[in-house]
Amino acid sequence: MRAVKVIVAYAALLLIAGITVVPLVWMVFTSLHPSNAQVPTMTTLFRPDGWHFENYVYVLTFGELPVWRFAINSCLVTAGVVFLQLVVCSLAGYGFARMSFRGRDGLFVAFLLTMMIPAQVLIVPLFMLVQRLGWLDTYLGLIVPYPYLSTAFGTFLLRQFFITIPMSLDDAARLDGCGDWGIFRYVILPLSKPALATVAAFAFIWTWTDFYWPMLATSSVNMRTLEVGLSVFKDAYGTTRWPLQMAAAVIVLIPVLIFFLIMQRFFVRGVVVSGIKG
Numbered sequence: 001m002r003a004v005k006v007i008v009a010y011a012a013l014l015l016i017a018g019i020t021v022v023p024l025v026w027m028v029f030t031s032l033h034p035s036n037a038q039v040p041t042m043t044t045l046f047r048p049d050g051w052h053f054e055n056y057v058y059v060l061t062f063g064e065l066p067v068w069r070f071a072i073n074s075c076l077v078t079a080g081v082v083f084l085q086l087v088v089c090s091l092a093g094y095g096f097a098r099m100s101f102r103g104r105d106g107l108f109v110a111f112l113l114t115m116m117i118p119a120q121v122l123i124v125p126l127f128m129l130v131q132r133l134g135w136l137d138t139y140l141g142l143i144v145p146y147p148y149l150s151t152a153f154g155t156f157l158l159r160q161f162f163i164t165i166p167m168s169l170d171d172a173a174r175l176d177g178c179g180d181w182g183i184f185r186y187v188i189l190p191l192s193k194p195a196l197a198t199v200a201a202f203a204f205i206w207t208w209t210d211f212y213w214p215m216l217a218t219s220s221v222n223m224r225t226l227e228v229g230l231s232v233f234k235d236a237y238g239t240t241r242w243p244l245q246m247a248a249a250v251i252v253l254i255p256v257l258i259f260f261l262i263m264q265r266f267f268v269r270g271v272v273v274s275g276i277k278g
Contacts, residue, residue: 024253031055031246039242055247059230069222070229073142074255077214077225078207080143085154085203086196092151093158094184098170108159115152127216141217142225146207154199161195162188201263205256226252 030040033048035055040048060067095101096108126145135141165188173183189196214225221229230248 027246027249027253031243031250033243035241035243037243052243055243056251059244059247059251065229065232066222067226067229070224070226073139073223073229074208074226076139077142078204080139081146081207082200082203084143084146085151085199088151089154089158089199090189090192090196091184092155093162094180094188096155097159097162098167098183098188099180111152112156123212123216130217136217137219137223139223142214142223146213154202157199158192158195161192165191197263201260204259208256209252 026045029045029048032051032053032055033040034050034052035058037048092111096104096111130136130141130145133141135144169187169191170183173187178186209227210225211227211231214228215231218224218228224232230252
């Protein structure tokens with residue numbers, strides 16, 4: 001009976017994995033078809049008229065769009081958002097997990113309730129605030145007020161992880177003369193690499209693949225991120241040249257896959273351990 005359950009479980013996992021992977025496989029193989037080819041069918045997907053890797057070169061060197069500038073902007077904005085996410089969430093998580101002050105639990109609940117507010121609701125006031133600060137079409141406008149910076153979620157995840165760290169380590173550090181900052185820097189952070197990697201992974205994926213806010217906060221071509229900049233390419237050629245559109249999509253996707261594969265070990269451990277205590 002147990003063997004049957006294991007087989008059924010693995011079969012279900014394989015089915016889910018297949019459903020997830022099939023669109024990615026279709027996208028990659030379509031990008032290698034001739035640039036003016038029609039949308040491939042299942043019978044022609046793996047048998048194109050030659051493998052056209054030059055589609056990627058064409059997209060990256062597209063004369064009307066500074067694709068490399070888009071990539072640099074995406075890297076800078078994503079790195080800035082990830083850094084701010086880690087700083088803010090780790091400090092807030094430490095305060096809620098290790099420090100005692102009046103109203104702490106109620107404040108934490110109120111903090112978590114902000115996750116129920118749709119990000120779209122904040123777009124208009126956020127845009128007006130950025131406009132009055134003169135941050136439109138700047139890196140500050142793309143990084144600092146980022147609407148999808150899920151601070152509440154990151155704080156919750158780190159707070160849950162910090163709770164699992166024994167308080168005896170704090171007491172030992174205080175006997176050695178450490179204050180709260182010393183405990184946070186030399187005790188909590190070194191032991192929290194899995195949780196920090198998890199927060200960084202979520203922030204990276206959400207920021208790199210976001211389209212809405214970079215489109216609103218930028219007006220010049222040179223400030224566009226990769227996701228927004230390549231949408232212009234899609235409008236120019238996407239409707240008639242699917243292989244080129246799929247090549248652009250793969251270019252955007254590759255950094256996310258590489259980052260996730262690098263951080264996968266910490267990511268899985270961080271999610272599992274963070275849910276142990278409440």
